[in-house]
Amino acid sequence: MNYPSRLVEEAVLEIAKLPGIGKKSALRLALHLLKSDLGVTHRLTDALLNLREKTTFCTICHNISDGDICQICGSFKRDDSILAIVQDTRDVLAIENTGQYTGKYHILGGIISPIQGIGPNDLNIESLVERVRNNPEIKEIILALSPTMEGDTTAFYISKKLSEYNLKVSTIARGIPIGGDLEYTDEITLGRSIVSRVNF
Template sequence: MQITSEYLERAIEQLAKLPGTGRKSAQRIAIHLLKQNDDYALNLAQAIVDLKEKVTRCSVCGNVSDSDPCKICDNPKRDPSAICVVEEFNDVYIIEKSNEFRGRYHVLGGVISPMDNIGPDKLRIQELLKRVGEDDEIKEVILALNPDAEGEATSYYINKLLKNYEVDVTRIAYGIPMGTELEFIDEATLSRAFASRNSF
């Protein structure tokens, strides 16, 4: 195949590195960008530069933010008695969209995964223990990690460490998603739903 533009080819190669983007999708995006006016392309480029240069991590919770501390940690209307522990900063975004949790967060930066050489020392677990130990207002730590093997191991490890502190350790409920029929639920999810059942 004869390459008509090295610049277009380079753009396709870079776009194809984005998660969930194959070469064909990258090619469509690159051609779409090529068809747009200069302002569109320059605004997109500037947004990417700003993303890399101006977004930082909150020194308190580890969430991404434009300021330090972040707006959630700095908000006096948030409930200081509850901390929700999540794997990554995008989990904060998902939970915030639900408008159900009004406390604060702690982003671990991953989960314990021996296969990937990620031990507890590579996560923000010590920072969590320090927060809980130094802040008398914290009464509950909610573990909101993914219900896979690594998430379960990390939850178990954190729960064990927090037994030395005067806080309640809870976890979000796992079970059957709304709108799903029982015949399509796998055994592990159904078992977890029965174990996590509540009073009506």
């Protein structure tokens, strides 16, 4: 691709490093910024710098936060007795968008994956155990992890680590998506849906 200037090319190459953005989209964004008021670019630059330099992580659940404690952990409206264990912040956002969950979270920062060299010590599992040990209000752990081999391994490991505590340990339901056809559902999902059937 030929660029009108070296400066445009440098901007396009940097923008294209972002996930989901190809060089054409990056060029469109760069040209948009070039045509926009200079203040637009300054505000974007300031927002990105603040994101990198001022964002912290909650000392309780490891969620992205503006301070030591995130809004969810600091809220008196949340149910302290239920703790959803998730892989990362994107999972928190997905669950929050449902409007169905009122408990709190614990973010692992990944899942156990020997192939990628990620072991239990690389995750926020020990802080989870300590959190359960020090907070008798926690009565239920929801293992809200992806239904993959790594997710199941992580869930099994966590359930073993927490087995000495008097907790209800559950997992999110797995089955046929709403509006899905049985004939297109894979055998494992269909089998689990039948085994984990609920009363009608």
